Amino acid sequence: MEQSPLQSHREYQQISQAMAYLVEHQQQQPELKDLAEDLGLSESHLQRLFSQWAGVSPKRFLQYLTLQKAREQLFESRSVLELAYDVGLSSGARLYDLFVNIEAVTPGEAKAQGEGLTIHYGWGITPFGCAFIATTHRGICQLSFCEAEQQQIPLEELTKAWPKAKCIHDDDVIRPLLTQIFSQKAPPKQALSLWLKGTNFQLQVWQALLKVPSGSLCSYQFLAQQVSSANATRAVASAVAKNPIAFIIPCHRVIRSSGALGGYRWGLDRKQLMMGREAVLAEQSNQYGESA
Secondary structure, three states: OOOOOOOOHHHHHHHHHHHHHHHHOHHHOOOHHHHHHHHOOOHHHHHHHHHHHHOOOHHHHHHHHOHHHHHHHHHHHHHHHHHHHHHOOOOOOOOOOOOEEEEEOOHHHHHHOOOOOEEEEEEEEEOOEEEEEEEEOOEEEEEEEOOHHHOHHHHHHHHHHOOOOEEEEOHHHHHHHHHHHHOOOOOOOOOEEEEEOOOHHHHHHHHHHOOOOOOOOEEHHHHHHHHOOHHHHHHHHHHHHOOOEOOOOOHHHEEOOOOOOOOOOOOHHHHHHHHHHHHHHHHHHHHHHHHO
16 A cells, blocks of 8 residues: 555554553653663654554553543544434535445345455555455445454455355455545545445445444444434444444444443454544544635
8 A cells, every 4th residue: 555654564563562562551651762762663653653643642541542532532532323223314524534325235145245346456555554455346245354474364254255265366456445444644535445245234234334433432222323323332332343344434432431442353453443543533624624
């Protein structure tokens, strides 16, 4: 990916390790020199690397990851989300969000198991580590994160889901697609199409997730109320956990009512990084809008 804020999996690992240290020692309010010493990096290199990734210093970024901050975001997001669900649209100020079209896999297509279907797939480095993506002429059918040493796992999931499809490793198709998804320097030039296989209920939950703006959070209970009823919280949580399209369908923006992170199939550390980075970008966007 040519425009990724991080150029290697090693840089992502350093960012992830830095955040793990900051969270573990947040009560002590560690200084930059403490963090740099723990990672074996110079202070200047760490500051430059982190600021390039997050737009703020490590210590400032930590403020976005506290339980109290999560609770504040839940409270502040509620009125925005209620409006978004009422009008059926996401907030107009979603500068960094993606325009997405969803098409469901039909029962006949699911039964065919991919017969006659060509799927292009590949891997790339993103701000949140190594990602695997697969796409068809109908749209993206899988996007997941993986560790560099476990890259075959998502490919195995793809071939299991579509055993009769022709799967082609194609970086020429995949690289510009990943850049479009993860480059947050400008709004997307065109809509992304998703081709999703799931139950009607799962599709409803995934569509509801698309209405949660970047920088906002919602609880599982709130999401259940929008899709069905508050009593469906467990079913909603299960559908969220089975989301096949990471980041684009933002299941990382759903947390517990208490402010606790809940779960995330691609790792809680990654979820925390995504939440924090989006909160920073949203705040910077709001500040820019106020000064314009």
